[in-house]
Amino acid sequence: MSAENSVLVEDLSRIYKIRGAKKHETRELTALSHVDLSVQRGELFGLLGPNGAGKTTLIKILTTLLSPTSGKARVAGFDVVTQAEQIRSRINMVSGGETSGYGLLTVRENLWMFAQFYGISTRLANERIQRLLEIVEMTDRANTKSADLSTGLRQKMNIVRGFLTDPEILFLDEPTLGLDVGASRDVRHFIRRWVDEDPTRTILLTTHYMVEADELCNRVAIINKGKVLACDSPANLKRDLRRESIFNIQVEAPDGYVFSKLNDLAGVVRVDVTPEDGYTQLDLMMQEESVLSSVIAEFNAHGLHLRSLEKREPTLEDVFVALVGARMEEVEHAEPAES
Amino acid sequence: MAERQAAQVPSNIVRRSFAIATWLGWKIESNWTDPFLFAVYSVIKPLAGAAIIVVMYSVVASGNFDTPYFAFLYFGNAFYQYVSSVITGVSWSIVDDREHYRTLKYLYVAPIRFQYYLLGRGVARILAGTFAVIITIAGGVLFLHVPLNFAQVDWLLFSVSFVLGIVVLIYMGLVLAGVTLMLAHHSDVVGDAVASAMFLFSGAIFPLSYLPAFIRPIGYALPVTYWLELLRRSIIGSSVESFSSFGSLTNLELLSILLGFTLLFGLFSNAIFRACERRAKEKGLIDQITNY
Ligand SMILES: Nc1ncnc2c1ncn2[C@@H]1O[C@H](COP(=O)(O)OP(=O)(O)OP(=O)(O)O)[C@@H](O)[C@H]1O
Ligand SMILES: [Mg+2]
Numbered sequence: 064m065s066a067e068n069s070v071l072v073e074d075l076s077r078i079y080k081i082r083g084a085k086k087h088e089t090r091e092l093t094a095l096s097h098v099d100l101s102v103q104r105g106e107l108f109g110l111l112g113p114n115g116a117g118k119t120t121l122i123k124i125l126t127t128l129l130s131p132t133s134g135k136a137r138v139a140g141f142d143v144v145t146q147a148e149q150i151r152s153r154i155n156m157v158s159g160g161e162t163s164g165y166g167l168l169t170v171r172e173n174l175w176m177f178a179q180f181y182g183i184s185t186r187l188a189n190e191r192i193q194r195l196l197e198i199v200e201m202t203d204r205a206n207t208k209s210a211d212l213s214t215g216l217r218q219k220m221n222i223v224r225g226f227l228t229d230p231e232i233l234f235l236d237e238p239t240l241g242l243d244v245g246a247s248r249d250v251r252h253f254i255r256r257w258v259d260e261d262p263t264r265t266i267l268l269t270t271h272y273m274v275e276a277d278e279l280c281n282r283v284a285i286i287n288k289g290k291v292l293a294c295d296s297p298a299n300l301k302r303d304l305r306r307e308s309i310f311n312i313q314v315e316a317p318d319g320y321v322f323s324k325l326n327d328l329a330g331v332v333r334v335d336v337t338p339e340d341g342y343t344q345l346d347l348m349m350q351e352e353s354v355l356s357s358v359i360a361e362f363n364a365h366g367l368h369l370r371s372l373e374k375r376e377p378t379l380e381d382v383f384v385a386l387v388g389a390r391m392e393e394v395e396h397a398e399p400a401e402s
Numbered sequence: 403m404a405e406r407q408a409a410q411v412p413s414n415i416v417r418r419s420f421a422i423a424t425w426l427g428w429k430i431e432s433n434w435t436d437p438f439l440f441a442v443y444s445v446i447k448p449l450a451g452a453a454i455i456v457v458m459y460s461v462v463a464s465g466n467f468d469t470p471y472f473a474f475l476y477f478g479n480a481f482y483q484y485v486s487s488v489i490t491g492v493s494w495s496i497v498d499d500r501e502h503y504r505t506l507k508y509l510y511v512a513p514i515r516f517q518y519y520l521l522g523r524g525v526a527r528i529l530a531g532t533f534a535v536i537i538t539i540a541g542g543v544l545f546l547h548v549p550l551n552f553a554q555v556d557w558l559l560f561s562v563s564f565v566l567g568i569v570v571l572i573y574m575g576l577v578l579a580g581v582t583l584m585l586a587h588h589s590d591v592v593g594d595a596v597a598s599a600m601f602l603f604s605g606a607i608f609p610l611s612y613l614p615a616f617i618r619p620i621g622y623a624l625p626v627t628y629w630l631e632l633l634r635r636s637i638i639g640s641s642v643e644s645f646s647s648f649g650s651l652t653n654l655e656l657l658s659i660l661l662g663f664t665l666l667f668g669l670f671s672n673a674i675f676r677a678c679e680r681r682a683k684e685k686g687l688i689d690q691i692t693n694y
Contacts, residue, residue, distance in 0.1 A: 079686065080685075123507075123686070123689070126507075126511050127510070127511065127683075128507055128510055128511065128683065128688050128689060129683055129686050129688070130680070130683045130684045148513065151511060151512060151513040152513035154511065155511065155512075156507070156508065156511045158507075161504060162504070163503060163504035163505050163508065164503065164504075164505065165426065165429070165430070165503050165505070166503070167429060167430065167433040168426075168429060172429075176422055176425075176426060177508070177512065179418055179422045180418065180419070180422060180509070180512040180513070180514050181512060181513060182414055182415070182418060182513070224508070
């Protein structure tokens with residue numbers, strides 16, 4: 064194992080046993096299926112996937128909270144099953160979207176206490192607490208009992224707790240979940256800055272926000288139904304789509320026109336249809352630009368009137384669509400997968 | 403970077419796990435209400451518990467408190483309060499941290515020794531338990547003529563038995579903590595359930611000989627039974643022997659049995675806890691929140 068690998072995952076699977084309604088009935092749910100992954104030291108690595116993809120499960124395994132069903136995982140060079148103790152002193156973890164902490168302690172006390180558990184001196188802890196609270200604009204709340212904080216501020220406190228111990232590897236599970244737009248942006252900036260400050264720092268974060276993965280991460284693994292479908296830098300992932308052409312089209316269609324017919328045209332990868340006032344917005348992905356002519360021909364044949372047509376750059380969303388065949392929101396609203 | 407390295411001196415892990423957890427436990431126990439109510443509660447609760455026993459006894463014995471049996475029962479009940487305060491003290495924070503504060507996973511990810519964290523979290527409850535025992539005994543001596551003569555107390559026997567008992571209860575608490583960790587549901591009642599169940603079988607309020615013969619072995623298998631007997635013998639000496647569950651055994655024999663239990667629990671409780679921990683990790687229970 065190379066010392067430069069902060070995280071190394073090989074053929075990792077995790078199956079949950081779920082007790083069914085009847086007494087002896089147990090179902091098996093594959094949350095991770097033969098995952099291979101490596102995160103280099105100094106990287107800000109993103110796991111992008113819809114609800115239920117297995118992101119949290121992977122984080123839990125890497126932070127030694129959950130045993131794998133099969134396969135291997137190493138963090139900072141240590142095995143997650145047999146060398147959990149060595150791992151714990153080198154990592155920290157934050158789950159977004161939840162409010163944890165001792166409500167009867169102040170923000171400062173909560174943070175100081177966790178720093179103590181990591182053996183950080185009070186002096187150093189106080190320095191870091193001060194600096195981190197400044198960054199998240201919570202200095203005036205340092206002496207507030209955490210029970211009296213809003214949910215968003217409690218989440219920020221939790222995020223500070225993660226950075227406070229200056230871990231070698233920091234695991235962030237949906238760090239901006241539930242934060243408002245401004246706070247999310249601040250947290251993202253801070254995450255990026257923290258990794259850039261010191262080349263030995265590594266972050267593995269999960270997200271289901273495309274933009275977050277795109278803007279923030281050096282590399283992204285796209286994960287769905289427990290499988291890693293692609294893993295590369297956002298630019299490379301998008302470049303792989305370059306053969307495909309994506310157009311934003313506005314058309315006025317006669318009543319009763321069925322847009323899903325467009326999917327049957329040869330070369331059309333997918334069409335997203337959004338009805339607007341007086342016209343319809345289409346997001347059309349095609350295997351190549353030449354397919355556009357058959358789309359236009361189809362419009363002409365059925366009396367659709369073209370209002371505007373604009374080519375756009377691919378996004379990670381498109382990458383996901385190309386890999387999975389559906390948009391992430393659609394996958395999230397579908398029934399959870401089971402095996 | 404140097405700072406990061408300095409953060410990992412393993413010899414400090416045990417100390418800081420225990421010390422910081424003690425601080426936290428104290429904050430939690432003393433913070434749930436204002437100090438005046440806390441003090442009142444700390445006095446009222448043990449006395450109310452004792453009052454129930456006293457009323458029940460007075461109905462049966464038509465108000466005659468001046469008997470060796472009453473002393474037997476009163477001290478047994480008073481010290482029994484330790485059983486639940488130590489056992490739940492050590493195991494309770496699993497539920498509290500997992501369900502209420504939602505910090506259990508963060509504590510598990512931190513480089514602490516969890517067993518010592520649990521013990522630290524229990525210290526405040528153990529001290530509160532000590533206070534309850536003292537209040538109960540003082541109330542009995544002052545108002546009910548419970549015999550207590552400091553000059554007659556066998557302090558050596560008392561101290562040694564007392565410490566062994568507390569240690570064995572801590573080990574039992576650790577086993578219970580392991581069980582709690584593995585239970586996703588109803589884990590909050592486990593400690594109290596175990597403590598209540600043992601109340602009847604451990605000779606706390608009546609000698610084992612009052613129990614049907616087929617139930618007695620349960621009592622003999624519990625270290626608490628020997629502990630209570632030793633404490634009573636050390637405090638009120640011969641006057642309890644007529645109600646003793648172990649008339650034929652000497653103090654030293656009883657003490658050896660208690661020591662044996664302590665060693666046994668010391669050997670196995672940690673292994674049991676670790677096994678439960680492993681199981682909880684396999685089942686994904688460390689951060690399982692039930693919200694019921
Ligand atoms: N403790 C558990 N017991 C049973 N099934 C579980 C458990 N935890 C997760 N699962 C299931 O495993 C699958 C993966 O869940 P996981 O939480 O890892 O997904 P995720 O990518 O983090 O999703 P989300 O975006 O919702 O957080 C889901 O189908 C989920 O229902
Ligand atoms: Mg998740």
